Amino acid sequence: MRIRGRLLLSFVLAALVPLGALGLLLRASLIERIDAEHYRQLSTRVESARRRVDEQLAADRRAVDALCEHDAVVDGLLLDLATGRYGPATEQEMVRVLPPLMRGRRFDALFLLDARSGSGRGRILGSGHYPDQVGGRAELVDAIARVGEGAFVDTVRVRDGAGTRDQQELLTGCVVARDGAAVAVVAGRVLGPEYADELLGDVSPVRLAMDSEMPAGAEPITTFADATGENALALYATIDDAPLEREIALLRERSAYLAGAALLLAVLLALGFTLTLSRPLAELEEATRRVASGDLATEMRVRRKDEVGSAMEAFNAMTKELAVTRRKLLRAERIAAWREVARRIAHEIKNPLQPIQMEIETMQKLHARKHPSFDEEFPAGAKMILEEVRRLDDMVTEFSRFARLPRPKATEVDLREVVSHVEGLGGDEVEVVQPAEAVRVRADREQLTQVLLNLVQNGVDAARARHGESGGRVRLTLEPDPEGALLVVEDNGPGIPEADRLKVFEPYFTTKAKGTGLGLAIVHRIVGDHGGAIDVDEGIDGGAAFVIVLPASGPPAAIEASLTDDAVPLNRPSEPG
Numbered sequence: 294m295r296i297r298g299r300l301l302l303s304f305v306l307a308a309l310v311p312l313g314a315l316g317l318l319l320r321a322s323l324i325e326r327i328d329a330e331h332y333r334q335l336s337t338r339v340e341s342a343r344r345r346v347d348e349q350l351a352a353d354r355r356a357v358d359a360l361c362e363h364d365a366v367v368d369g370l371l372l373d374l375a376t377g378r379y380g381p382a383t384e385q386e387m388v389r390v391l392p393p394l395m396r397g398r399r400f401d402a403l404f405l406l407d408a409r410s411g412s413g414r415g416r417i418l419g420s421g422h423y424p425d426q427v428g429g430r431a432e433l434v435d436a437i438a439r440v441g442e443g444a445f446v447d448t449v450r451v452r453d454g455a456g457t458r459d460q461q462e463l464l465t466g467c468v469v470a471r472d473g474a475a476v477a478v479v480a481g482r483v484l485g486p487e488y489a490d491e492l493l494g495d496v497s498p499v500r501l502a503m504d505s506e507m508p509a510g511a512e513p514i515t516t517f518a519d520a521t522g523e524n525a526l527a528l529y530a531t532i533d534d535a536p537l538e539r540e541i542a543l544l545r546e547r548s549a550y551l552a553g554a555a556l557l558l559a560v561l562l563a564l565g566f567t568l569t570l571s572r573p574l575a576e577l578e579e580a581t582r583r584v585a586s587g588d589l590a591t592e593m594r595v596r597r598k599d600e601v602g603s604a605m606e607a608f609n610a611m612t613k614e615l616a617v618t619r620r621k622l623l624r625a626e627r628i629a630a631w632r633e634v635a636r637r638i639a640h641e642i643k644n645p646l647q648p649i650q651m652e653i654e655t656m657q658k659l660h661a662r663k664h665p666s667f668d669e670e671f672p673a674g675a676k677m678i679l680e681e682v683r684r685l686d687d688m689v690t691e692f693s694r695f696a697r698l699p700r701p702k703a704t705e706v707d708l709r710e711v712v713s714h715v716e717g718l719g720g721d722e723v724e725v726v727q728p729a730e731a732v733r734v735r736a737d738r739e740q741l742t743q744v745l746l747n748l749v750q751n752g753v754d755a756a757r758a759r760h761g762e763s764g765g766r767v768r769l770t771l772e773p774d775p776e777g778a779l780l781v782v783e784d785n786g787p788g789i790p791e792a793d794r795l796k797v798f799e800p801y802f803t804t805k806a807k808g809t810g811l812g813l814a815i816v817h818r819i820v821g822d823h824g825g826a827i828d829v830d831e832g833i834d835g836g837a838a839f840v841i842v843l844p845a846s847g848p849p850a851a852i853e854a855s856l857t858d859d860a861v862p863l864n865r866p867s868e869p870g
């Protein structure tokens with residue numbers, strides 16, 4: 294994975310892990326709060342329902358007690374019973390007055406019962422909820438005696454405009470006795486869904502219900518017993534979880550959107566940061582590549598003041614230092630090469646000087662002794678001296694040609710033209726292989742012609758040395774190359790032994806009787822001055838092959854500079870920066 298990808302991943306992870314943890318925590322605590330609020334509502338409702346039930350019981354109690362203590366209807370009934378005037382007229386009166394009395398006290402049932410002991414005990418003297426019941430019986434008087442101040446559940450038959458029905462009611466009662474007469478007042482309130490609904494209204498998710506059995510998970514509010522003390526009905530609360538679940542689902546959805554947005558933001562931020570970090574690295578990589586391929590003029594634009602900017606500045610300083618060092622090295626190499634040349638010239642000059650000196654000394658001696666053979670010796674001696682001097686002169690001429698080799702004057706050259714020109718100058722054994730399209734490089738046409746001529750001449754010499762005047766072959770191949778051009782001169786001569794393959798380029802290395810040994814030294818220098826490279830390899834049939842690669846860009850600026858007189862002098866400290 295590239296550094297950009299790795300940085301991006303680490304930044305996104307670094308941003309997301311704490312963000313995700315925080316988000317999860319926040320969400321969990323929010324859900325917990327919503328949950329707690331939901332159940333707090335339930336317990337508040339349960340409390341208030343309990344209070345309402347107690348209040349209602351107390352209110353019913355007060356209303357019933359008020360009827361027993363002092364009420365015109367009850368008092369009239371007691372009087373009729375005590376005086377024996379109770380009869381159909383009283384019953385008719387009850388049918389008329391009791392329903393409005395019941396509704397006025399907000400009861401759902403109202404009994405007036407005969408509470409005297411004896412056979413009439415329990416007779417219905419009046420009924421607000423079922424007026425025609427008068428004369429019937431209800432087993433409620435003993436129940437009131439048993440329950441006292443409390444309330445109890447019983448089934449009450451009711452008749453109204455909608456018909457007759459039985460309903461469970463919460464009954465409260467009292468007994469009032471006066472002058473031998475006794476009347477029980479029993480008031481009732483319907484227990485059931487309506488009762489539960491009325492307690493709270495229906496604005497909250499909490500629901501009250503009443504049943505003989507309470508379902509699991511419900512919150513009990515109160516239980517109502519029948520007259521024997523047995524639990525008959527339970528009032529309880531349940532809570533509707535649907536709104537809670539809807540709220541939680543909405544929260545989950547929103548937190549998912551939020552997480553997505555956070556991820557996007559993290560990726561964008563990380564991308565921005567990564568780019569600002571990795572772009573200069575990529576530039577540095579590219580610049581390093583250019584320097585590695587020899588372009589020491591490369592300079593990075595420093596736009597930042599941080600560590601990356603410092604690295605770029607250090608890179609620029611390094612490149613400058615490298616360029617200076619390379620120039621020094623080139624100069625040093627050239628000085629070393631010239632020393633070697635001077636050593637060889639001295640050796641070459643010393644060789645003919647010795648016979649010349651000996652010849653002159655011999656002739657001096659003969660002349661001093663007036664020797665008769667002096668006249669005979671002189672022409673031969675003088676000829677030998679002249680020959681040696683001519684050889685010295687030739688050598689010096691050749692050398693100065695090599696020494697004065699000018700810097701290449703590069704122009705755009707199609708190498709096919711140079712190759713064809715050399716083919717024309719070469720012998721019959723020379724063949725040329727070259728492409729149909731132009732192979733262009735920047736080069737000094739004259740110098741390249743000289744390179745190819747020297748190589749072809751060497752090839753012809755070598756091929757003839759092995760095969761005589763016929764049978765020798767020299768092939769000159771030109772090809773385009775990724776760098777520029779590839780030139781190969783090969784022959785079917787004896788080849789060059791491995792040990793001599795470097796030496797052949799040194800000045801004055803020759804194996805030929807009349808060779809100067811400067812041909813390949815000149816070739817090597819011209820190719821080097823063009824920024825190219827030359828190598829020796831195996832050619833046709835074990836012969837030699839000289840392989841030259843020339844860059845399309847031509848002589849590098851640094852090499853041209855190294856040859857000028859104002860090139861950086863050796864040992865001068867490089868300028869800072």
Ligand SMILES: Nc1ncnc2c1ncn2[C@@H]1O[C@H](COP(=O)(O)OP(=O)(O)OP(=O)(O)O)[C@@H](O)[C@H]1O
Nearest residue numbers: 751752755797803804805808809810811812813837
């Ligand atoms: N194609 C070749 N096959 C075999 N040996 C070669 C070939 N080319 C060069 N040499 C060897 O390298 C030596 C140096 O060659 P270079 O061209 O420098 O000088 P030269 O050919 O000897 O002299 P000059 O070039 O002045 O005629 C040659 O003497 C020869 O021994």
Ligand SMILES: [Mg+2]
Nearest residue numbers: 747751812813
């Ligand atoms: Mg030669």
